[in-house]
Amino acid sequence: xxxxxxxxxxxxxxxxxxxxxxxxxxxxxxxxxxxxxxxxxxxxxxxxxxxxxxxxxxxxxxxxxxxxxxxxxxxxxxxxxxxxxxxxxxxxxxxxxxxxxxxxxxxxxxxxxxxxxxxxxxxxxxxxxxxxxxxxxxxxxxxxxxxxxxxxxxxxxxxxxxxxxxxxxxxxxxxxxxxxxxxxxxxxxxxxxxxxxxxxxxxxxxxxxxxxxxxxxxxxxxxxxxxxxxxxxxxxxxxxxxxxxxxxxxxxxxxxxxxxxxxxxxxxxxxxxxxxxxxxxxxxxxxxxxxxxxxxxxxxxxxxxxxxxxxxxxxxxxxxxxxxxxxxxxxxxxxxxxxxxxxxxxxxxxxxxxxxxxxxxxxxxxxxxxxxxxxxxxxxxxxxxxxxxxxxxxxxxxxxxxxxxxxxxxxxxxxxxxxxxxxxxxxxxxxxxxxxxxxxxxxxxxxxxxxxxxxxxxxxxxxxxxxxxxxxxxxxxxxxxxxxxxxxxxxxxxxxxxxxxxxxxxxxxxxxxxxxxxxxxxxxxxxxxxxxxxxxxxxxxxxxxxxxxxxxxxxxxxxxxxxxxxxxxxxxxxxxxxxxxxxxxxxxxxxxxxxxxxxxxxxxxxxxxxxxx
Amino acid sequence: xxxxxxxxxxxxxxxxxxxxxxxxxxxxxxxxxxxxxxxxxxxxxxxxxxxxxxxxxxxxxxxxxxxxxxxxxxxxxxxxxxxxxxxxxxxxxxxxxxxxxxxxxxxxxxxxxxxxxxxxxxxxxxxxxxxxxxxxxxxxxxxxxxxxxxxxxxxxxxxxxxxxxxxxxxxxxxxxxxxxxxxxxxxxxxxxxxxxxxxxxxxxxxxxxxxxxxxxxxxxxxxxxxxxxxxxxxxxxxxxxxxxxxxxxxxxxxxxxxxxxxxxxxxxxxxxxxxxxxxxxxxxxxxxxxx
Numbered sequence: 083x084x085x086x087x088x089x090x091x092x093x094x095x096x097x098x099x100x101x102x103x104x105x106x107x108x109x110x111x112x113x114x115x116x117x118x119x120x121x122x123x124x125x126x127x128x129x130x131x132x133x134x135x136x137x138x139x140x141x142x143x144x145x146x147x148x149x150x151x152x153x154x155x156x157x158x159x160x161x162x163x164x165x166x167x168x169x170x171x172x173x174x175x176x177x178x179x180x181x182x183x184x185x186x187x188x189x190x191x192x193x194x195x196x197x198x199x200x201x202x203x204x205x206x207x208x209x210x211x212x213x214x215x216x217x218x219x220x221x222x223x224x225x226x227x228x229x230x231x232x233x234x235x236x237x238x239x240x241x242x243x244x245x246x247x248x249x250x251x252x253x254x255x256x257x258x259x260x261x262x263x264x265x266x267x268x269x270x271x272x273x274x275x276x277x278x279x280x281x282x283x284x285x286x287x288x289x290x291x292x293x294x295x296x297x298x299x300x301x302x303x304x305x306x307x308x309x310x311x312x313x314x315x316x317x318x319x320x321x322x323x324x325x326x327x328x329x330x331x332x333x334x335x336x337x338x339x340x341x342x343x344x345x346x347x348x349x350x351x352x353x354x355x356x357x358x359x360x361x362x363x364x365x366x367x368x369x370x371x372x373x374x375x376x377x378x379x380x381x382x383x384x385x386x387x388x389x390x391x392x393x394x395x396x397x398x399x400x401x402x403x404x405x406x407x408x409x410x411x412x413x414x415x416x417x418x419x420x421x422x423x424x425x426x427x428x429x430x431x432x433x434x435x436x437x438x439x440x441x442x443x444x445x446x447x448x449x450x451x452x453x454x455x456x457x458x459x460x461x462x463x464x465x466x467x468x469x470x471x472x473x474x475x476x477x478x479x480x481x482x483x484x485x486x487x488x489x490x491x492x493x494x495x496x497x498x499x500x501x502x503x504x505x506x507x508x509x510x511x512x513x514x515x516x517x518x519x520x521x522x523x524x525x526x527x528x529x530x531x532x533x534x535x536x537x538x539x540x541x542x543x544x545x546x547x548x549x550x551x552x553x554x555x556x557x558x559x560x561x562x563x564x565x566x567x568x569x570x571x572x573x574x575x576x577x578x579x580x581x582x583x584x585x586x587x588x589x590x591x592x593x594x595x596x597x598x599x600x601x602x603x604x605x606x607x608x609x610x611x612x613x614x615x616x617x618x619x620x621x622x623x624x625x626x627x628x629x630x631x632x633x634x635x636x637x638x639x640x641x642x643x644x645x646x647x648x649x650x651x652x653x654x655x656x657x658x659x660x661x662x663x664x665x666x667x668x669x670x671x672x673x674x675x676x677x678x679x680x681x682x683x684x685x686x687x688x689x690x691x692x693x694x695x
Numbered sequence: 696x697x698x699x700x701x702x703x704x705x706x707x708x709x710x711x712x713x714x715x716x717x718x719x720x721x722x723x724x725x726x727x728x729x730x731x732x733x734x735x736x737x738x739x740x741x742x743x744x745x746x747x748x749x750x751x752x753x754x755x756x757x758x759x760x761x762x763x764x765x766x767x768x769x770x771x772x773x774x775x776x777x778x779x780x781x782x783x784x785x786x787x788x789x790x791x792x793x794x795x796x797x798x799x800x801x802x803x804x805x806x807x808x809x810x811x812x813x814x815x816x817x818x819x820x821x822x823x824x825x826x827x828x829x830x831x832x833x834x835x836x837x838x839x840x841x842x843x844x845x846x847x848x849x850x851x852x853x854x855x856x857x858x859x860x861x862x863x864x865x866x867x868x869x870x871x872x873x874x875x876x877x878x879x880x881x882x883x884x885x886x887x888x889x890x891x892x893x894x895x896x897x898x899x900x901x902x903x904x905x906x907x908x909x910x911x912x913x914x915x916x917x918x919x920x921x922x923x924x925x926x927x928x929x930x931x932x933x934x935x936x937x938x939x940x941x942x943x944x945x946x947x948x949x950x951x952x953x954x955x956x957x958x959x960x961x962x963x964x965x966x967x968x969x970x971x972x973x974x975x976x977x978x979x980x981x982x983x984x985x986x
Binding site: 133137139141187190191193194195197198199201202203205206208209210212213214328332335336339371372374375377378379381382385386389 | 727733780783787789790791793794795797798799801802805806808809813917918920921924925927928932956957958959960961962964965968969972973976
């Protein structure tokens with residue numbers, strides 16, 4: 083793929099932008115049309131980071147586009163501000179600040195709520211711009227007389243006026259915009275944004291503050307929108323009030339969807355298609371006002387049949403063509419073959435050191451739960467559970483279905499707040515903390531039902547988890563390359579080796595066999611280098627042979643690590659665990675060594691269905 | 696400048712607008728609750744109802760026939776839309792559903808613009824409700840009073856359908872858990888189609904009933920759609936009582952603020968929405984559920 087060559091995309095973009103004025107006129111593009119495409123394309127870069135990369139569909143981007151545009155235009159026309167470029171920057175910053183404030187409200191909800199809230203907020207901006215602030219914004223007259231940029235270079239003055247002359251300035255802005263966006267996308271933050279799109283719950287559980295990252299994406303999108311809005315005023319020598327309309331947001335969404343999401347270039351391509359068709363349908367075919375009907379119909383068909391836009395379609399075609407030559411499906415047999423790669427007798431070849439923190443003790447209790455109770459209305463899921471696990475222990479938890487095992491685990495990892503009782507982890511009270519902070523402290527779990535980042539590869543999945551360990555819950559290293567973080571690659575590679583997925587490193591999760599997904603599920607938890615690892619039914623749904631191999635794997639993982647395992651497979655659990663806790667009807671029935679548990683009549687009664695004496 | 700007659704008159708305006716929003720929002724919210732699809736073409740359904748009624752009125756001269764024809768036509772459009780396009784999107788991400796319904800709304804609006812042009816069309820109120828009514832201390836347009844009554848009847852009818860009939864019980868069960876309904880042996884896709892039809896019809900009915908109050912333009916649904924979103928966020932997605940309560944609140948906020956300064960109507964509406972989001976993120980009468 084082209085991604086592997088460093089700066090190849092940047093170079094291609096530059097070449098394309100330089101070649102455009104030479105080629106496009108022959109295709110029937112007027113210079114003004116090309117300039118408009120660039121402004122939409124730049125506007126769309128930020129939107130694509132928000133929608134394509136982070137998965138948040140906003141129908142309210144017009145608010146930031148308009149804000150940036152009006153601020154820049156006001157500075158240049160009313161306030162007598164001389165420097166066009168600086169005005170654009172100030173417009174961009176204003177839009178980003180507004181984006182931050184709006185984000186605080188809009189991001190309280192996700193999914194369709196988020197879409198609805200952004201629509202409503204953008205409508206507020208539209209009305210405010212038209213009415214209460216019309217002295218400032220020009221109301222429905224807009225702000226005419228926006229100057230074009232000129233730069234005094236000492237010897238000569240560069241002045242970008244209209245047409246291809248202004249194109250040079252816009253192309254430069256677009257290029258810088260793309261370069262910055264590519265850096266963001268390749269940064270740790272970019273990796274986490276993709277993880278949030280795929281599975282916000284897990285991104286949170288491996289220790290990322292997803293709210294902070296979503297807000298970051300929202301502000302980035304607002305900043306791009308604000309800058310593009312300023313350019314719109316420059317391009318038209320007039321800041322039109324209709325930048326604030328719902329139609330603007332809608333057109334952006336449609337152009338991005340047409341071009342393809344998650345590519346950064348989709349909006350540019352979409353805008354080119356959109357504006358070209360608009361001109362073509364209106365003038366060449368003489369459709370007049372009906373052009374929008376045609377485009378709307380095309381859009382509906384496109385969304386229905388070509389899910390990922392034009393670029394997505396081309397990419398799918400490419401993948402389809404190449405995979406016919408060398409592609410194959412993973413099989414369970416193959417996935418088992420991975421186990422033979424690494425000799426697993428004689429201890430571990432590699433280990434990830436669990437967290438070492440101040441006050442760490444190598445003995446004594448690591449986790450103490452006291453009187454843990456959870457009620458759902460009248461239903462008591464867990465009642466008065468006392469539970470202590472020591473450093474280095476491998477504890478098994480069993481119990482019949484409905485015994486409250488999963489609720490118990492959820493309380494320990496703080497996914498669920500207990501009704502009463504307290505949890506001490508490494509001597510610290512973690513009751514009522516959230517799952518992200520607890521993971522950062524070194525306590526995490528692997529899920530009963532796989533919670534993976536399905537559209538990412540094995541390596542990318544583990545990278546997301548390791549990033550939480552190395553960078554903490556929130557860090558804005560937007561311009562740092564993921565590859566340059568010390569220790570990241572090593573820790574990802576070690577984890578892959580531990581869960582025997584090295585050979586599948588660059589396979590997408592959706593192409594993995596079930597057993598491999600289960601191992602990756604464990605790997606995600608492991609990659610955060612927890613000092614206490616909880617495993618919720620790690621053997622669920624596995625074939626007998628996979629179970630044998632996975633038990634071996636778990637045994638090797640438990641070296642130097644504290645683990646608690648829930649499972650139904652009692653033979654495996656008795657083989658693994660040093661001590662076993664039996665839950666029944668939400669209470670601790672008994673606790674002891676596997677042999678004691680096997681011999682306990684109460685357990686036999688409850689779990690094995692009774693024994694005839 | 697604020698006098699009592701003016702204030703009371705605005706209260707009535709708010710009631711009329713609120714009732715209208717309540718009905719449209721109910722349609723949106725039961726569709727979302729049951730199908731899990733947020734229909735961005737819902738505003739277009741409102742607009743289509745107005746135009747279909749307008750056409751019927753032009754040919755027959757009867758307002759009653761206009762209302763019936765407008766509602767039924769939109770119900771039909773809704774059913775066709777669900778059968779032909781929407782149902783392919785049940786298994787796809789919410790974002791795709793938003794995109795396709797957004798595209799459909801543009802198609803609807805542009806078809807109407809193509810057929811009727813952008814200039815506004817008028818539907819006169821029925822003779823029975825024309826003129827103004829003296830309310831003792833002020834005069835109020837009779838038809839607006841009638842709108843409140845008509846919509847109250849429609850909301851009651853919707854209530855009866857949802858809470859007192861078999862299909863309504865299935866719909867409410869579907870809002871709770873449509874997978875479970877499916878597993879109980881009820882053809883949930885047929886229910887989806889009916890719900891989409893009923894939801895669209897609620898918007899279409901509102902569209903033609905409201906037509907004499909405003910003049911019809913192809914873009915009339917856009918503003919209504921945004922207000923409907925606010926109503927649903929305030930009331931709670933998937934909640935019929937929430938839609939009614941949210942509608943009335945939104946209607947009064949818009950009307951009373953407009954009395955002082957129309958430019959701030961949306962600001963106040965938004966402030967109310969923000970307040971609800973901060974204090975009760977799932978809406979006044981909503982429950983924590985699917986997003």
